[in-house]
Amino acid sequence: MRSDDTNKLGRESIIAGDELIIQVSTAPEPIMHGGDSINCGGEPINKSHEPIPIPHPPQKFAPPNSSRYNKPKEVNQMKKLYQWSNWKTWLVSLIIFAAFLGFILPNEAAESSRVTGTSESPDSSFLYTPETLFSIAEAYGEEGRQYYVRARYTFDVVWPIAYFLFLTTTLGILFKRIRHSKWGLVILLPLCGLVFDYLENLSTSLVMSFYPEQLNAIAAIAPLFTAVKWSCIYASFALIPIGVIVFLITRKKVRS
Numbered sequence: 001m002r003s004d005d006t007n008k009l010g011r012e013s014i015i016a017g018d019e020l021i022i023q024v025s026t027a028p029e030p031i032m033h034g035g036d037s038i039n040c041g042g043e044p045i046n047k048s049h050e051p052i053p054i055p056h057p058p059q060k061f062a063p064p065n066s067s068r069y070n071k072p073k074e075v076n077q078m079k080k081l082y083q084w085s086n087w088k089t090w091l092v093s094l095i096i097f098a099a100f101l102g103f104i105l106p107n108e109a110a111e112s113s114r115v116t117g118t119s120e121s122p123d124s125s126f127l128y129t130p131e132t133l134f135s136i137a138e139a140y141g142e143e144g145r146q147y148y149v150r151a152r153y154t155f156d157v158v159w160p161i162a163y164f165l166f167l168t169t170t171l172g173i174l175f176k177r178i179r180h181s182k183w184g185l186v187i188l189l190p191l192c193g194l195v196f197d198y199l200e201n202l203s204t205s206l207v208m209s210f211y212p213e214q215l216n217a218i219a220a221i222a223p224l225f226t227a228v229k230w231s232c233i234y235a236s237f238a239l240i241p242i243g244v245i246v247f248l249i250t251r252k253k254v255r256s
Helices: 003-009 073-084 087-116 130-152 155-174 182-210 216-255
Strands: 011-016 019-025 031-033 036-038
Touching: 073 155, 073 182, 087 130, 087 155, 130 155, 130 182, 130 216, 155 182, 155 216, 182 216
Parallel strands: none
Antiparallel strands: 011 019, 031 036
16 A cells, blocks of 8 residues: 555555554644644644634734824825926926016006006905995996906916916925925915915906895905905915025035
8 A cells, every 4th residue: 555545544554464464543643732732733723613813913004094094185285286396397387477477467457457447456455345346346337347257267267377386386396395394384375375366256256247236245255365365475475585595504404
């Protein structure tokens, strides 16, 4: 009989004629250890046929409910803005911003004054009252109000994007090395100005569209949108000189 057949059968008797010569045991006897049996290979024999729990190594990744996976949206937005801010995008935004300041804005202001008959506009005012907004709408006349509404959804859609790109890339480059501190929040100011600029355009255009009917509730919140818009824009420009100093200091530390 072959040895592999002997191994398969476990316990076999080797017979010569009618006489039993020897009994060979090919299966190793289990060694009792506590409540379970352990074979010679060191593996437990589970007599109860219940699954034996297998210990798992400690996980090296953070669970889904940790702060690593639940970062605030503003943090992710800041990260994208800083990654997007580089010298190439800054140069492109500078050219666009300069083109608006040098050519597009002066032409738009001149055309607005010609059509409306006045240079007064709620967009260029920092603070005004609902009564002031209604008086401007009266002074514009029907043609002037139509022109104002049309400009809010053409020219004044592109212009906020122009200053947003310039201010964001400028602040992003200047404050990038300290973006993990509280100063990193400054890059959100141009975005805030952009959002409130659009809210201002929406509210003032509604007032102009429905005049002489007075939308008092909308006319009351429009000045708030304008004030927040200009506050964010002024703060962004005011932070540029501070950012230049921060940029030079951090650059010197990196080189040293």
